[in-house]
Amino acid sequence: MENNYFSYGKILRVNLTTGKISYESIKKYVKKFLGGRGINQWILYNETAPWVHPFEPANRLIFGTGPLVGTLVPAANRFNVDAKNPYTGGVGSGNAGGYFGPELRFAGWDNIVFQGRASKPVYLWINDNHVEIRDASFIWGSTTWQTDDLIKEDRDDKDIQIACIGPAGENLVRPACIITNKARAVGRCGLGAVMGSKNLKAVAVRGTGSISVENTERFMEAVDEALEKINLSPYAKALGKYGTAYVMPNDFSLMPMRNFQDGYMDPAKLEKLSMTEYMEGSLAGFNCPIHCSHFLRITEGSYAGEACEGIEGNAIWDFGCKLGIEYGPAIIKAHSLCNQYGLDQDNTSGALAWAFECYQRGLLTEQDTDEYQLKWGDHEVVLEFLKKMAYRQGFGDVLAEGSKRASEIIGRGSEKYAMHVKGQDLAEPIRTCKGWALGVVVSTRGGGHCSGAPSTEFMNVSPEVSKKIWDVETAGQPTSYEGKAKMVVYYERFHELLNCLGVCFYTSNWETTDLLWPKDYAKFLSAVTGRKITGKELMLIGERIHNIEKAFNMLHASFSRKDDYPPERLVKEPVRSGPLRGERLDRNSWDKMLDEYYLLHNWDKKTGWPTRKCLTALGLTGIANDLQRAGKLSVL
Numbered sequence: 001m002e003n004n005y006f007s008y009g010k011i012l013r014v015n016l017t018t019g020k021i022s023y024e025s026i027k028k029y030v031k032k033f034l035g036g037r038g039i040n041q042w043i044l045y046n047e048t049a050p051w052v053h054p055f056e057p058a059n060r061l062i063f064g065t066g067p068l069v070g071t072l073v074p075a076a077n078r079f080n081v082d083a084k085n086p087y088t089g090g091v092g093s094g095n096a097g098g099y100f101g102p103e104l105r106f107a108g109w110d111n112i113v114f115q116g117r118a119s120k121p122v123y124l125w126i127n128d129n130h131v132e133i134r135d136a137s138f139i140w141g142s143t144t145w146q147t148d149d150l151i152k153e154d155r156d157d158k159d160i161q162i163a164c165i166g167p168a169g170e171n172l173v174r175p176a177c178i179i180t181n182k183a184r185a186v187g188r189c190g191l192g193a194v195m196g197s198k199n200l201k202a203v204a205v206r207g208t209g210s211i212s213v214e215n216t217e218r219f220m221e222a223v224d225e226a227l228e229k230i231n232l233s234p235y236a237k238a239l240g241k242y243g244t245a246y247v248m249p250n251d252f253s254l255m256p257m258r259n260f261q262d263g264y265m266d267p268a269k270l271e272k273l274s275m276t277e278y279m280e281g282s283l284a285g286f287n288c289p290i291h292c293s294h295f296l297r298i299t300e301g302s303y304a305g306e307a308c309e310g311i312e313g314n315a316i317w318d319f320g321c322k323l324g325i326e327y328g329p330a331i332i333k334a335h336s337l338c339n340q341y342g343l344d345q346d347n348t349s350g351a352l353a354w355a356f357e358c359y360q361r362g363l364l365t366e367q368d369t370d371e372y373q374l375k376w377g378d379h380e381v382v383l384e385f386l387k388k389m390a391y392r393q394g395f396g397d398v399l400a401e402g403s404k405r406a407s408e409i410i411g412r413g414s415e416k417y418a419m420h421v422k423g424q425d426l427a428e429p430i431r432t433c434k435g436w437a438l439g440v441v442v443s444t445r446g447g448g449h450c451s452g453a454p455s456t457e458f459m460n461v462s463p464e465v466s467k468k469i470w471d472v473e474t475a476g477q478p479t480s481y482e483g484k485a486k487m488v489v490y491y492e493r494f495h496e497l498l499n500c501l502g503v504c505f506y507t508s509n510w511e512t513t514d515l516l517w518p519k520d521y522a523k524f525l526s527a528v529t530g531r532k533i534t535g536k537e538l539m540l541i542g543e544r545i546h547n548i549e550k551a552f553n554m555l556h557a558s559f560s561r562k563d564d565y566p567p568e569r570l571v572k573e574p575v576r577s578g579p580l581r582g583e584r585l586d587r588n589s590w591d592k593m594l595d596e597y598y599l600l601h602n603w604d605k606k607t608g609w610p611t612r613k614c615l616t617a618l619g620l621t622g623i624a625n626d627l628q629r630a631g632k633l634s635v636l
Contacts, residue, residue: 006214007067007528008035009110012131014124016198017057017116021131026110032619034500034525034538036066037093038545039111040082044091045548045623047115050555054086054190055172055197057117063104063163063203064111066502070102070211070286072223073524074230075504077101077286079163081186083194086174087347087402087424088446090553092189095450096163097285097504098181103161106207118199123151123164126205136201140170143340144179151204164202165192166342168390172196173400175347175389175425179339183293183309184285187344188424189445214530222523226507226516230289235512240282240291244313245275249458252478253580254436255321256429258360258376259353260419260569263429264578265321273320273328275311283309290506296332303329308336314427318349323356324376334383341390347402350425352385354403355395357417364410370394419567421447422559431570432583433457435475435484438593439491442564444549452492454484455510469513479580481589485597493542494518500541501525544618547601547610551623554609554632561608564594604634611636 008030013022029039040062052058061083068076079101085092104110107128121140122133139150144166152158161180168176169192176192177185186192213219230236248255250270253263278298282291297307311332319331338345358364359374366373370388372381372395388396398406403418403425419426424446430437439453454475456466461476469475470490472483491510498505501521508516518535526532553559566585574584598605602614611634615624627633 006212006530007071009105009108011039011111011113012109012126013113013115014131014133015116016114016118016122016133016200019133021133030067032541033545034067034497034541035110036064036078036502037080037082037095037496037499038541039500040064040080041091041093041545041548041552043111043113044082044084045552047113048084052084054084054089054092054194057198058115059084059194059197061114061191061194061198061200062111065101065105066500067528068521068524069502070105071213071524071528072219072287073503074223074226075285075288075290075507076502077288078499078502078504079104080499080502081178081191083189083191084556085424085446086190086193087404088422088553088557090422090446090557090559091444091549092191092194093445093499093549094177094186094188094191095499096178096180096184096186097288098161098184099286100161100163100180100205101502102286103205103207105211106209107205108207108209112203114198114200117197121199121201123200123202123204125155126203126207128206128208139201141167143167144342145182145340147202148182151202155204155206157206160204160206162202162204164342165195165200166340166390168342169193169196170201171390171392171400173343173389173392174402174405175344175351175400176342177344179342181309183339185339185344188346188427188448190347192342192344213528215527219524219527222520222527226520226524227289229515230507233512233514236290236506236515239506239511242274242276243279243292243294243311245273245311245316248313248316251579252458253432253575253578253583254429256317256353256426257321258324259322259357259417260426260429260567261357261573262577263431263575263580263583269326270316270320272326273316273331275328275332278328278332285504288504292506298329298332301329303333306333306336308332308339310335310339314345317427318345319379319382322349322353323382325379325382326377327379330379330383334379334386337383337386341386343386343390346427347425348386348389350419350427351389351399351401351403351406352382354407354414354418355399358410358414361417363412363414363417368395368410416569419569421567422557422563426567430566431575431585432580433478434481434585434589434593435487436478437566437570437585438484438597439488441566442488442597444546444553450505451495452488454487454491456487459512461513465513479583481593485593485600488597489600492546493539496542496545497521497538500545540618543601544620547615547618547620548623550610551615551620551627554627555630561594561598561606564608565590604636607634609634
């Protein structure tokens with residue numbers, strides 16, 4: 001069955017400069033890279049030269065689904081977008097669920113590779129095999145919500161699935177994201193700005209086909225087993241009832257209070273931000289049994305009438321914690337505006353939090369901030385600056401560069417308060433949970449807990465269970481450094497795998513040990529494609545893709561060991577309150593953890609560079625040769 005490619009479609013190529021549309025077979029990619037993020041990253045590595053700026057036409061912008069997307073596999077609805085990162089100059093990667101990914105597959109396409117730049121605003125229209133570049137002048141300047149409505153009206157089809165940018169992407173705002181279904185964001189890494197740099201307003205898809213499965217009986221058995229696990233999971237049930245806002249890690253002092261000045265929030269104040277009183281019903285992406293999203297409506301107060309889909313826990317981190325907003329409706333309003341403008345909430349709030357702290361410390365004055373007082377918790381000012389950032393107006397033009405670049409523009413010692421990793425704003429607090437911290441900091445895309453940070457530290461996993469599953473006794477011990485490098489390497493591979501398959505993390509053991517494991521996804525893929533594969537082989541593919549991203553960062557951004565350290569504040573300043581008061585990241589312990597992490601990857605611990613032996617074993621000899629020519633291959 002080696003040459004069987006059930007469930008796979010084709011790769012669409014769009015040259016926006018010339019208008020040429022073509023396609024290629026996916027067959028040469030799937031064995032080594034599966035789909036989604038894996039294929040995207042391989043194409044990005046091979047087709048984007050190190051000297052290409054993220055906003056240049058030569059940068060690739062690549063959409064990719066996975067081989068399980070659109071099937072009955074629970075929550076197999078996600079798609080990845082990858083490009084060179086405007087924040088870091090290295091790997092850029094984002095991911096979203098909903099209905100766009102399945103619709104693309106129903107149209108017969110697995111990946112779309114964009115290159116070049118259109119001479120005027122355009123959108124891509126895909127109607128099964130019919131693909132055309134259409135004029136987008138009538139929607140340029142529109143919000144994402146307006147764009148969604150206008151394209152459906154233009155095509156006279158309300159069932160079209162659309163991924164688009166808002167004003168933020170059009171104006172090359174670095175925190176710009178891509179929005180689908182008016183609520184689901186391909187966040188982080190400035191991918192909306194890359195899309196805007198190509199004059200590409202949207203991708204609109206209508207698919208009427210279906211996805212074939214090789215072994216229907218085995219496939220349905222695997223689906224039934226997975227659904228039983230999900231339906232019996234207490235965590236999955238709670239997630240469906242309350243959404244991700246209910247899992248805010250306050251007991252672990254992981255709340256980024258006022259630009260990470262502390263890590264703990266008054267529980268009474270946090271309770272008011274649970275958002276449950278504004279929920280009108282649960283929502284889900286394609287074929288998701290969990291229903292973790294909710295529709296919210298504000299009926300009273302100054303924001304009465306606001307209604308949107310959300311809220312993720314990140315919104316509470318970003319606006320409630322980082323910016324000190326203690327009024328739930330204001331956070332919902334901020335979330336709604338970010339979706340409409342096409343602003344990634346994590347990066348947007350990071351730049352704002354930097355500015356608010358600089359104002360607090362007298363490094364910024366009203367003369368700098370367009371006569372606004374940046375006082376913690378002032379939601380009206382925050383909402384005004386969301387617009388200023390999206391349209392690059394006044395001081396918003398500075399903030400639109402992200403906190404690192406903004407601090408370099410302003411100077412005055414403000415660089416100290418730019419909380420970033422590899423140039424991208426830090427979203428998540430990391431002082432207390434050491435494995436979580438390592439996973440965030442070493443992430444190839446420039447910070448982020450969805451690239452290897454283990455959630456086991458929140459699971460209350462016993463040493464016995466931890467030892468049995470991961471051969472690490474301390475997986476459930478937040479403040480321990482021991483064994484955490486091994487946990488990060490495991491979840492780096494697992495996260496890469498899930499992003500290749502197009503499956504939501506919330507169905508996996510990243511959330512709790514009673515959900516799905518690599519062997520479960522191997523059962524799905526084997527039945528779908530007719531090609532037998534094991535969980536161990538899938539994890540090896542995850543390791544391969546991780547090394548491709550590592551090499552891209554080395555060649556494009558010159559990242560090495562020096563870039564795998566947390567912001568100094570989190571090393572020097574401990575958590576001030578809460579049950580883990582006094583915790584911080586210890587530099588010596590971090591170095592030991594980092595040494596172990598590199599060795600587990602078979603990288604040189606002195607430089608953080610891969611070895612030829614490592615890359616050759618992964619089938620990446622060409623990358624080893626590239627690194628050697630650049631003088632960046634470890635000689636060990």
